Amino acid sequence: MSDTRADSHALVDDGTDVVLDGRAGAPAQGRELRARGKKTLARLLDAGRVVFDKRGYHAARVDDVVRVARTSHGTFYLYFSNKEDLFRALVIDVADEMTALAERLPDITPDTEGRAALRSWLDEFAALYDENGSVIRAWTESGPEAFEFGTLGIEVLGGFGELLADKVGSKVPAGVDPTIASMAFVAMTERFHYFWMTANLEFDRDAVLDTLARIIHDGFFAGAQA
Amino acid sequence: MSDTRADSHALVDDGTDVVLDGRAGAPAQGRELRARGKKTLARLLDAGRVVFDKRGYHAARVDDVVRVARTSHGTFYLYFSNKEDLFRALVIDVADEMTALAERLPDITPDTEGRAALRSWLDEFAALYDENGSVIRAWTESGPEAFEFGTLGIEVLGGFGELLADKVGSKVPAGVDPTIASMAFVAMTERFHYFWMTANLEFDRDAVLDTLARIIHDGFFAGAQA
Amino acid sequence: MSDTRADSHALVDDGTDVVLDGRAGAPAQGRELRARGKKTLARLLDAGRVVFDKRGYHAARVDDVVRVARTSHGTFYLYFSNKEDLFRALVIDVADEMTALAERLPDITPDTEGRAALRSWLDEFAALYDENGSVIRAWTESGPEAFEFGTLGIEVLGGFGELLADKVGSKVPAGVDPTIASMAFVAMTERFHYFWMTANLEFDRDAVLDTLARIIHDGFFAGAQA
Amino acid sequence: MSDTRADSHALVDDGTDVVLDGRAGAPAQGRELRARGKKTLARLLDAGRVVFDKRGYHAARVDDVVRVARTSHGTFYLYFSNKEDLFRALVIDVADEMTALAERLPDITPDTEGRAALRSWLDEFAALYDENGSVIRAWTESGPEAFEFGTLGIEVLGGFGELLADKVGSKVPAGVDPTIASMAFVAMTERFHYFWMTANLEFDRDAVLDTLARIIHDGFFAGAQA
DNA sequence: TATGAATGAGATTTCATTCAT
DNA sequence: AATGAATGAAATCTCATTCAT
Numbered sequence: 001m002s003d004t005r006a007d008s009h010a011l012v013d014d015g016t017d018v019v020l021d022g023r024a025g026a027p028a029q030g031r032e033l034r035a036r037g038k039k040t041l042a043r044l045l046d047a048g049r050v051v052f053d054k055r056g057y058h059a060a061r062v063d064d065v066v067r068v069a070r071t072s073h074g075t076f077y078l079y080f081s082n083k084e085d086l087f088r089a090l091v092i093d094v095a096d097e098m099t100a101l102a103e104r105l106p107d108i109t110p111d112t113e114g115r116a117a118l119r120s121w122l123d124e125f126a127a128l129y130d131e132n133g134s135v136i137r138a139w140t141e142s143g144p145e146a147f148e149f150g151t152l153g154i155e156v157l158g159g160f161g162e163l164l165a166d167k168v169g170s171k172v173p174a175g176v177d178p179t180i181a182s183m184a185f186v187a188m189t190e191r192f193h194y195f196w197m198t199a200n201l202e203f204d205r206d207a208v209l210d211t212l213a214r215i216i217h218d219g220f221f222a223g224a225q226a
Numbered sequence: 227m228s229d230t231r232a233d234s235h236a237l238v239d240d241g242t243d244v245v246l247d248g249r250a251g252a253p254a255q256g257r258e259l260r261a262r263g264k265k266t267l268a269r270l271l272d273a274g275r276v277v278f279d280k281r282g283y284h285a286a287r288v289d290d291v292v293r294v295a296r297t298s299h300g301t302f303y304l305y306f307s308n309k310e311d312l313f314r315a316l317v318i319d320v321a322d323e324m325t326a327l328a329e330r331l332p333d334i335t336p337d338t339e340g341r342a343a344l345r346s347w348l349d350e351f352a353a354l355y356d357e358n359g360s361v362i363r364a365w366t367e368s369g370p371e372a373f374e375f376g377t378l379g380i381e382v383l384g385g386f387g388e389l390l391a392d393k394v395g396s397k398v399p400a401g402v403d404p405t406i407a408s409m410a411f412v413a414m415t416e417r418f419h420y421f422w423m424t425a426n427l428e429f430d431r432d433a434v435l436d437t438l439a440r441i442i443h444d445g446f447f448a449g450a451q452a
Numbered sequence: 453m454s455d456t457r458a459d460s461h462a463l464v465d466d467g468t469d470v471v472l473d474g475r476a477g478a479p480a481q482g483r484e485l486r487a488r489g490k491k492t493l494a495r496l497l498d499a500g501r502v503v504f505d506k507r508g509y510h511a512a513r514v515d516d517v518v519r520v521a522r523t524s525h526g527t528f529y530l531y532f533s534n535k536e537d538l539f540r541a542l543v544i545d546v547a548d549e550m551t552a553l554a555e556r557l558p559d560i561t562p563d564t565e566g567r568a569a570l571r572s573w574l575d576e577f578a579a580l581y582d583e584n585g586s587v588i589r590a591w592t593e594s595g596p597e598a599f600e601f602g603t604l605g606i607e608v609l610g611g612f613g614e615l616l617a618d619k620v621g622s623k624v625p626a627g628v629d630p631t632i633a634s635m636a637f638v639a640m641t642e643r644f645h646y647f648w649m650t651a652n653l654e655f656d657r658d659a660v661l662d663t664l665a666r667i668i669h670d671g672f673f674a675g676a677q678a
Numbered sequence: 679m680s681d682t683r684a685d686s687h688a689l690v691d692d693g694t695d696v697v698l699d700g701r702a703g704a705p706a707q708g709r710e711l712r713a714r715g716k717k718t719l720a721r722l723l724d725a726g727r728v729v730f731d732k733r734g735y736h737a738a739r740v741d742d743v744v745r746v747a748r749t750s751h752g753t754f755y756l757y758f759s760n761k762e763d764l765f766r767a768l769v770i771d772v773a774d775e776m777t778a779l780a781e782r783l784p785d786i787t788p789d790t791e792g793r794a795a796l797r798s799w800l801d802e803f804a805a806l807y808d809e810n811g812s813v814i815r816a817w818t819e820s821g822p823e824a825f826e827f828g829t830l831g832i833e834v835l836g837g838f839g840e841l842l843a844d845k846v847g848s849k850v851p852a853g854v855d856p857t858i859a860s861m862a863f864v865a866m867t868e869r870f871h872y873f874w875m876t877a878n879l880e881f882d883r884d885a886v887l888d889t890l891a892r893i894i895h896d897g898f899f900a901g902a903q904a
Numbered sequence: 905t906a907t908g909a910a911t912g913a914g915a916t917t918t919c920a921t922t923c924a925t
Numbered sequence: 926a927a928t929g930a931a932t933g934a935a936a937t938c939t940c941a942t943t944c945a946t
Contacts (some may be wrong), residue, residue, distance in 0.1 A: 037926070058284040062920060070422055070930040077921070142369050158425060180429055180437040186412030195409055203406055211406040219445025262945095263909065288937070300911050303938065489905070509738040514941060524907040529942070593819055610877060632881055632889040640866030647861055651836060655858055665860040671714055671897025684909065715930065734924095740916070750932050 041079050043069040053134030057087065057142040059129045091139050095156040101128060102163040108221045118221070119213035122189070126209065129193040136190075138200060140182045161186045168220060185220055267305055269295040276336055279360030283313065283368040317365055319383040320358045328389040334447045344447070345439035349414070350434065356417040357370045363415075363424060387412045394446060411446055461594030462563040493531055500538045509539065509594040520635065543591055546584045547608040553580055554615040560673045571665035571674070574641070581645040588642075589650060613638045620672060637672055696833070719757050721747040726764045731812030735765065735820040749840045769817055772810045773834040779806055780841040796899070797891035804887065807871040814868075815876060839864045846898060863898055866890075 033041065047069035051060045062083055066076050080086040105121055108114040129136060142161035192212065196203060249323065259267060262271035277286045288309055292302050324354040329345055334340040355362065391408035424427060485493065499521035503512045514535055518528050532538040557573055560566040574607060580590060617634035644664065710720060729738045737892035740761055744754050758764040783799055786792040807814060843860035870890065874881060 034926085040926080061918095063389035073921080073930090074923085074928050075926075078926070082920070152397075157421070165414035176437045176440050177433045180434055181441060183427070184414055184418050184438060184441060185420055188410055191417035192410045195413055201409070203403075207403045208406055211402045212410060214402050214447040215407060215410060219441040219450070222444070258908095260908065266909080287935090289935095299938075300940080301909080302914095303940095304909075308937080434913050486905085492905080525909090525942080526907050526944085527905075530905070575929070608872070628892050629881075629885045629888045632886055633893060635879070636866055636870050636890060636893060638860055639869035639873060643865035643869035644862045647836070647865060653861070655855075659855045660858055662853055663855045665864060667855050667859060667862060669897075669899040670900070671893040671895075673941095674896070710929095712929065718930080739914090741914095750920080752932050752934095753930080755919095756930075760916075809918080 029089055030034070032168065040069075040075060041070060042061055042168065043071065044076060044086065045090065048090055048135050052087065052090070052138035059136040084157055087138070087142070090135045094139070095133050097132070097161055099163070103127060107167070108217070110217075110222050114221060115217040116161045118217050119175060119209050121213050122209055122216075123126060126193065126205070126216050133197045137194065138146070140190075141196065157186050157190065158183075181220055185216065188216075205214075235384040266295075266301060268298060269297065270302060270305055270312065274316055275360050278316070278364040278375055284388065286364070313364070315370070316361045317382075320361050321356065322366070323354055324382065325389065326385045328353060331390060332395050333393075334443070335446050336357060336443075340447060341439055341443040344443050345435050348435055348438050348442075351415060351433070352419065355423065359419070359423045363420065366416075366420065393407065407446055414442075460555060492521075492523060492527060495523065496528060496531055496538065497542065500542055501586050504539065504542070504590035509590040512590070539590070539594070542587045543608075546591070548585050549580055549584070550608065550612055550657075551615065554612045557616060557619050559619075560669070562669075562674050566673060567665055567669040570669050574661055574664055576643065576670075577641060578657070581649065585645070585649045589646060592646065609638050609642060610635075631651050633672055637668065640668075717747060718747075718753060721749065722754060722757055722764065723768060726768055727812050730765065730816040731767070735816040738816070765816070765820070766811045768860060769834075772813050772817070775806055775810065776834065777836055777841065780838045783842060783845050785845075786895070788895075788900050792899060793891055793895040797887050797896050800887055800890050800894075803834055803867060804871065804883070807875065811875045813872070815872065818868075818872065835862075863894065866894075 036094065047062075049070050051064045055061075055064065060083065062073065062076055065083075065086065066073055069076075075085075082088070101121075101124060104124070106117045108118050129138045161179075161182040164185055166179050168178055168182050168185065189212070195201065195206070227268075257365070267382055270291065273291045274286075277290045278295050281287075281290065286301055288299065291309075291312065295302075306315070327347075327350060330350070332343045334344050335362065387405075387408040390411055391404050394408050394411065419424055419425065422434070496517065499517045500512075502520050503516045506515075507516065512535065514525065514528055517535075517538065518525055521528075528538075532541070553573075553576060556576070558569045560570050613631070613634040616637055618628050620630055620634050620637065641664070647653065648660070686873070688705065721742065726745045728737075728746050730743045733739075733742065738761065740751065740754055743761075743764065744751055747754075754764075758767070779799075779802060782802070783796045786796050839857075839860045842863055843856050846856055846860050867890070873879065
């Protein structure tokens with residue numbers, strides 16, 4: 001909890017940045033890692049996903065992580081300055097993917113094609129949630145105190161919302177505030193998937209996508225008026 | 227309001243069981259409380275609301291609660307067996323109110339009157355969230371390990387959703403699964419308010435209600451087709 | 453643990469001693485007790501037996517006692533200054549009975565009649581243990597720290613042993629120290645019954661008495677040499 | 679001797695289980711220990727003996743143990759999950775030694791040689807009690823609640839008794855049940871030593887051994903009839 | 905005589921983090 | 926680059942005893 005180091009990472013940046021692993025959210029400390037180090041880092045990140053998934057953010061123990069990663073406490077702190085640091089590495093990665101996804105939201109016309117486009121975008125969202133659900137779930141549970149500046153979740157989802165607001169803006173029916181609508185869109189999409197996965201609801205994937213696409217298209221993109 | 231809450235605790239004890247299983251100093255569930263005890267219980271419940279609001283579920287300390295309630299650790303454990311127990315007492319009351327609210331959802335016709343009825347129901351929801359937001363927020367942050375069987379949040383919100391599904395069922399457009407739609411409805415409504423309150427977004431209340439009513443009416447109740 | 457009162461009992465002796473209950477180990481404080489008080493006292497003593505039996509000395513809680521006695525903490529401390537005080541009241545009673553029993557040990561001749569006399573005395577011991585086993589068991593578990601001056605158990609059983617030593621002395625075979633032999637006698641008799649009762653061994657009572665009488669007669673009273 | 683004890687802890691961990699069930703900082707059972715860890719474990723076990731001896735089982739505090747072992751609370755819980763766990767480790771060793779001793783009981787003939795053999799066995803018992811008295815004493819005081827299934831003392835002493843029953847069986851005089859006799863043998867031997875040590879009786883060791891050997895030989899092995 | 909409520913000292917336990925090798 | 930061991934601050938919980946009515 002009380003991190004006395006100014007730097008949020010365990011090791012000093014020696015200036016020889018080497019991007020290690022675009023996908024895995026490699027920490028920013030930029031040490032040169034040899035093959036062995038890379039493997040350890042990857043094991044820790046994977047272990048983090050497993051543990052945060054099974055336990056949630058707060059119940060996750062550094063001890064669990066190192067046991068799953070088959071390494072030691074000492075090694076953990078060689079790669080991350082604390083539990084939050086590991087978590088952040090995982091979350092940043094997911095956040096990037098979500099932002100990229102938001103940017104990929106196509107123009108949604110009020111006609112059938114628009115609905116199909118929306119459905120296909122939602123399909124991507126579901127896939128993203130499927131793959132990163134463990135981190136996203138832990139993230140929404142991490143609460144306002146877990147990160148320095150407000151809830152990372154709110155920031156990122158807020159940014160997600162703003163991106164959408166631009167795209168949605170021109171399409172919304174009269175009497176609808178695009179910022180509010182975007183926020184509602186994000187809220188519904190994220191939380192619906194949260195319930196779906198966490199409560200193990202046995203929804204048929206096609207039925208979900210059809211229903212969500214239909215609702216969102218009608219509600220947010222004036223689809224029903226076409 | 228605090229009367230209703232105290233009710234969830236004041237079960238009658240007929241005094242006939244002499245089992246030794248209960249630990250010494252068992253919590254007040256199942257004790258008749260005199261005036262003084264009721265006041266202390268109410269103080270603890272109120273303190274719980276304050277502390278969970280300020281700190282969130284995980285960061286809340288029993289120590290904080292007793293300090294706010296101006297009482298001792300010993301007294302706390304006279305009324306609740308632990309932090310979770312106190313939290314559950316608070317949550318149960320909120321859950322009851324949410325269920326009652328779900329039952330009050332009126333028939334939503336696809337015309338303007340239906341939208342007005344929906345808006346007025348959303349108004350109630352917002353008021354409920356306003357008043358109990360502290361508990362609800364802590365609740366969605368409590369994570370999977372906080373309660374015995376899965377996340378209480380999911381159970382209760384799921385129940386909320388089922389109740390709505392009954393009401394919504396007949397109104398949904400073709401191609402929409404009412405269970406999925408209800409879940410989406412709940413997801414959007416709950417999480418939107420969560421973002422709204424937690425991120426301190428400066429939305430105008432009327433704009434929010436107008437927008438949500440419009441979106442939900444169009445999306446879930448085929449309002450736009452009228 | 454920290455008893456600030458000089459007097460080991462809750463109430464001051466007002467000089468109007470009234471022996472209340474020869475059997476139940478009434479506390480020495482000598483208050484005048486009306487019918488209601490007598491009943492409460494008896495209930496507490498009985499509850500003490502029940503609780504010490506079920507839980508043992510250390511695990512017994514004042515809370516358990518008052519629950520079984522269907523009274524309150526306040527009332528408990530009206531009659532006893534603490535848990536130890538209640539326990540002492542119960543133990544003193546048993547100790548008296550044991551002393552009386554020791555005094556009743558008859559002359560044991562080395563012949564068959566001696567063995568019969570011994571068997572009949574052991575029968576009485578078994579009956580006493582049967583009735584007061586709960587207290588005796590708790591007592592032997594109370595450990596050296598439970599009472600002010602050494603283990604009450606050792607003192608009393610030691611006294612028991614000395615009494616026996618007088619009776620046994622003249623009978624023991626050559627090369628046997630009567631004090632040691634008496635102590636061994638006490639040790640065997642008490643602890644055998646402890647095992648018997650506590651481990652719920654399904655020994656036939658007659659077989660036990662026959663065997664013990666035989667062993668003790670042969671070993672301690674030179675019975676086999678006759 | 680402390681090597682034997684450490685053995686009961688140093689089970690091999692093959693490292694293949696990645697279950698998350700074990701709490702963080704689980705005790706050392708099932709960890710390979712390096713030299714330093716072994717020393718700490720031995721220090722804790724020794725400290726346990728000292729503290730249980732001085733205070734008895736119930737009055738012993740983990741705090742006392744770590745102070746005597748000159749280590750920290752955290753370290754204690756690295757090796758044992760609680761006071762009972764430490765105690766069990768100590769008791770198991772003693773129980774093993776007692777079982778080994780029971781197995782060493784020689785054939786006891788009714789003649790003088792049999793008595794001498796018995797005396798020499800009792801000598802060993804006294805030595806064992808001398809060395810492990812602190813643990814055995816605490817053990818008989820630990821009471822029924824200290825261990826999962828009944829009193830460990832009864833189980834182990836019962837096993838001790840059964841072992842003896844086999845050896846004693848053929849020797850007992852007619853009319854004597856060998857199981858009962860063995861139990862009585864165990865009861866007398868154990869409890870006599872308990873009194874002897876705990877009450878600091880100034881018995882001469884030879885007198886004790888002579889007397890006990892004589893009594894047991896005469897009583898249990900029909901020695902006087904020879 | 906009785907009692908429900910309150911107390912707080914003290915014991916246990918956890919776990920993120922650091923250290924020494 | 927890795928690791929086993931150690932730490933201790935902080936949190937939880939218990940329960941004998943006292944208080945106020």
